[in-house]
Amino acid sequence: MSDNNNERVEKFKAEVAAMHLRDPATGLDRLLVRLGVAGLVAGPCFSIAAWFIAHGTRNPLQQRDAIVVGLIGVTLAVVGGALFVKGSMAGFLRFWMARLCYEQGAQTDRLAATLAGRARLEATGAAAAATADGRATDEEERASDDQGATRTG
């Protein structure tokens, strides 16, 4: 191999060596979706528990604790919801994009076929018209020739 080619292989090896690889066994995406679901379930539970704590006491300190627990619940629900939506949408959008590409491809194919068919029809029509014109001209010429011959005769 030439120096240029060696350079290409060396560059490739260096880039592969520097590539950040994620371990597929960890299934990070699935883990995040599960965490999201857990947050969505745990969040409202925390908030309901906080409501009971706050109602069960007249001690302002305990009520403040209940407010903190409630806020943690809301935060868990919001973060969990975001994680769940992100995970689900990523899966859905991947499928949706693939489908969109396929459908647009099919539509363009249909359009191209229709345009090609139309072009063929126009070409056939033009050819037929040209043939008809040619025939008409021939007949006119023949007729004028006949007339000329009659006059000469």
Place this chain on the structure above:
Amino acid sequence: MTALDPTPAPAAPAGGPDPALPLVELRAVHAAYGTIEVLHGVDLSLMPGEVLAVLGPNGAGKTTMLNVLAGLHPLSGGDVFVAGRRTNGASAADLARVGLCLVPEGRGIFPNLTVRENLRMAGHTGHDPRLVEDAAYERFPRLAQRRRQLAGTLSGGEQQMLALARGLATDPAVLVLDELSMGLAPLVVEELYGRVAELAREGVSVLVVEQFARVVLGVADRAAIMLGGRVTEVGTPDEIESKLSAAYLGG
């Protein structure tokens, strides 16, 4: 072995890469669609700067093997090594970015975008879209004439040229071609494989999967036969050509 081996490949000796070390290697690769296993332990290696043709009938698992290599399909067993590094968990985008480029079966172009827009899509890898375009038009002058035409309205050969040009935009070290000849006239196929041979001379390692052997064996350095999810034969194009009919017809 851990799930991922972060150790980079051993350094190549001074004066260039070790030609004995494969650039891409599949070791006992298994892959499945749900519960149906389609690759039953594929072993294959691609050396630097070589053109390797993988031939086999429909349903042999050729496309699945390429998808596994390109990070588009998960393995259920075995290992994929790229430049000496285990890349089982690598995403297709990362592999494409570093220079392993797959031109998929059916071309994979955007039919509703123009030729120019298709080429510009390759700019997402960080390459200057204008340079990508210039390089593509230089390599495939016919695309320059069609730059404003919708890709879906190009002829089959031109679509395949566009797919190749877009793949080459990343300046790949490894080019993986799936059924380049599919649906194309023999003359166009010959022209395309001429370009593939040029690429190989430029130092791009090419792994090409084909059902139709004649043209690809003319440009390949080595060839392999794949049957029933396994690589059954590897050898020179002449050796493989003599075994092809038996492989296809089960003789």
